[in-house]
Amino acid sequence: MIMLLGLLGPGATGVWAAGRPPPRRARVPVTVPALLARAQPLRDRRLLPPPVQMEHVNTHARLLLRPDTRQGGFSAAQMRQLMNFLRCHHTQKRWPIDARLAHILYTAARHYQGAKIYVISGYRAPQVAREKGNPNSPHRRGVACDFRLEGVPLESLRDYLRRTFPYTGVGYYPNAGFVHVDVGRRHSAYWVDLSGPGERARYAATQPPPGPQRDPLPQLEEVPTDRSPHDG
Numbered sequence: 001m002i003m004l005l006g007l008l009g010p011g012a013t014g015v016w017a018a019g020r021p022p023p024r025r026a027r028v029p030v031t032v033p034a035l036l037a038r039a040q041p042l043r044d045r046r047l048l049p050p051p052v053q054m055e056h057v058n059t060h061a062r063l064l065l066r067p068d069t070r071q072g073g074f075s076a077a078q079m080r081q082l083m084n085f086l087r088c089h090h091t092q093k094r095w096p097i098d099a100r101l102a103h104i105l106y107t108a109a110r111h112y113q114g115a116k117i118y119v120i121s122g123y124r125a126p127q128v129a130r131e132k133g134n135p136n137s138p139h140r141r142g143v144a145c146d147f148r149l150e151g152v153p154l155e156s157l158r159d160y161l162r163r164t165f166p167y168t169g170v171g172y173y174p175n176a177g178f179v180h181v182d183v184g185r186r187h188s189a190y191w192v193d194l195s196g197p198g199e200r201a202r203y204a205a206t207q208p209p210p211g212p213q214r215d216p217l218p219q220l221e222e223v224p225t226d227r228s229p230h231d232g
């Protein structure tokens with residue numbers, strides 16, 4: 001019981017011996033400003049955008065992604081969580097994740113009613129990138145992610161990414177079941193890779209992607225020569 005009182009009482013940070021009277025509760029006048037000050041953190045949390053669930057299909061790790069700064073960005077603590085979550089699942093090596101990549105993943109999920117993000121691959125250690133045949137992969141710089149969204153057709157996600165975010169690389173992997181996105185390019189790039197899960201790249205020769213005819217995407221410039229730095 002004394003332990004319980006110790007946890008509940010005002011001296012929760014202190015420990016007092018059995019038999020001694022607990023420390024007196026400090027008398028703090030309850031004023032309206034004091035009540036507002038107490039409610040402030042809760043109110044701020046409510047003002048923040050809702051979290052989005054992430055699950056890594058290779059490590060089975062989970063993460064709630066949520067902008068948590070007043071400017072709508074991600075705090076250093078959240079970016080560290082993301083770095084850990086998107087670590088190389090072959091080597092467990094960690095690398096800082098680009099903030100714009102985090103923004104794109106979150107924004108895309110929110111666009112689809114907060115659909116859960118399934119990550120296939122995030123950061124990739126250099127030796128793994130080499131083994132997979134692409135030593136210059138953007139995955140080795142923490143600027144790329146392979147993912148899909150729960151309940152969202154890949155084609156829809158692919159087209160949304162291409163028309164929404166400039167200066168990105170978007171790869172469509174219909175047989176492996178994911179979309180690749182990377183950031184930090186001077187020109188947007190797009191490719192289709194018909195390889196299956198874990199296979200080496202097998203690029204489709206045709207552009208634009210198969211499927212129903214769509215309006216052109218005028219704000220994006222396709223640069224076929226710029227599609228080498230990726231490997232799915």
Ligand SMILES: [Zn+2]
Pocket residue numbers: 121139144145146171180181230231232
């Ligand atoms: Zn990729």
